[in-house]
Amino acid sequence: MSRTELIAEVGSNYDGRLETAIEYIRAAKACGANGIKFQTLRKEKLVAPKLWSGGVAEENPVYRQFSNLALPDDWHRALKEEAHTQGIEFLSTPFYLEAVDLLESVGVGTYKIASGDITFRPLLEAVGRTGKRVILSTGGSSLQDVEKALGVLKRAGAGPIVLLHCVSNYPPQWGEMNLRALVTLKEAFGLPVGISDHTPGSLVPIAAVTLGATVVEKHVTFDRSLPGPDHPFAMTMEEFGEMARQVRCLEEALGTGGKEPAPSELAKQHRMRRGVYDPVTFVPTDDEDGAWLRPVPEGQPVNRC
Numbered sequence: 001m002s003r004t005e006l007i008a009e010v011g012s013n014y015d016g017r018l019e020t021a022i023e024y025i026r027a028a029k030a031c032g033a034n035g036i037k038f039q040t041l042r043k044e045k046l047v048a049p050k051l052w053s054g055g056v057a058e059e060n061p062v063y064r065q066f067s068n069l070a071l072p073d074d075w076h077r078a079l080k081e082e083a084h085t086q087g088i089e090f091l092s093t094p095f096y097l098e099a100v101d102l103l104e105s106v107g108v109g110t111y112k113i114a115s116g117d118i119t120f121r122p123l124l125e126a127v128g129r130t131g132k133r134v135i136l137s138t139g140g141s142s143l144q145d146v147e148k149a150l151g152v153l154k155r156a157g158a159g160p161i162v163l164l165h166c167v168s169n170y171p172p173q174w175g176e177m178n179l180r181a182l183v184t185l186k187e188a189f190g191l192p193v194g195i196s197d198h199t200p201g202s203l204v205p206i207a208a209v210t211l212g213a214t215v216v217e218k219h220v221t222f223d224r225s226l227p228g229p230d231h232p233f234a235m236t237m238e239e240f241g242e243m244a245r246q247v248r249c250l251e252e253a254l255g256t257g258g259k260e261p262a263p264s265e266l267a268k269q270h271r272m273r274r275g276v277y278d279p280v281t282f283v284p285t286d287d288e289d290g291a292w293l294r295p296v297p298e299g300q301p302v303n304r305c
Contacts, residue, residue: 005194182212
């Protein structure tokens with residue numbers, strides 16, 4: 001079985017410090033992550049500062065409340081180089097068109113597209129033209145939305161695509177998770193699937209791997225009590241490390257799916273099953289011709305162990 005790709009999503013949790021962002025990369029590697037993800041965004045490129053209401057421009061309250069940090073352009077290369085040094089993949093979600101050019105100059109190998117941009121055709125086309133691998137989150141989307149986005153990406157020339165099931169609430173309720181949608185996505189599009197999860201703990205990622213997820217993305221933090229939009233629902237690094245260990249154990253436990261005895265079972269199979277024994281030597285009789293199925297002669301002992 002292929003190993004599940006575990007992505008630690010930092011988001012804005014580096015709290016505006018390059019040193020902290022680098023610490024996250026090192027901690028994620030130590031905890032068993034395969035990838036570390038940031039967000040390449042600018043507030044003014046993502047949210048309109050003004051809204052038109054009755055022919056009058058008014059302040060957009062969402063713009064005022066938006067608190068995600070903008071990852072400085074000149075930090076990207078330093079973070080990519082640190083990730084390379086640590087042996088972990090650097091990813092960052094582009095939230096505006098020019099961000100794709102920036103990430104191309106840095107040399108990323110995979111693009112993550114956020115759920116909110118599944119209908120942002122110009123961004124899909126820009127990412128697709130890179131020819132790179134794409135991880136597409138599908139929160140808040142129908143199968144029709146996903147199909148249209150895949151069409152745009154493929155026509156633009158995108159590389160391999162992974163679909164992430166996601167519920168775009170922070171955190172979602174358990175009853176909203178609908179994990180069986182992983183199977184639906186896989187069967188509908190014939191593509192690898194994964195989970196972008198905002199629920200507490202590792203229950204959902206573990207269940208997702210059982211259902212066939214090949215990618216797990218979880219937000220991480222050094223301290224959930226820190227201020228900022230992404231800290232409260234994130235996993236601590238210690239929790240991420242425990243999740244990684246559980247996933248690796250689960251991968252072994254899932255096996256091949258074939259129903260056959262384990263080698264260790266074969267070695268003691270003769271001790272587990274009933275059989276006919278010679279009453280004098282207590283040696284098992286030859287049962288290759290089905291002798292063990294025939295009635296036992298009266299007075300002949302039968303092994304009951």
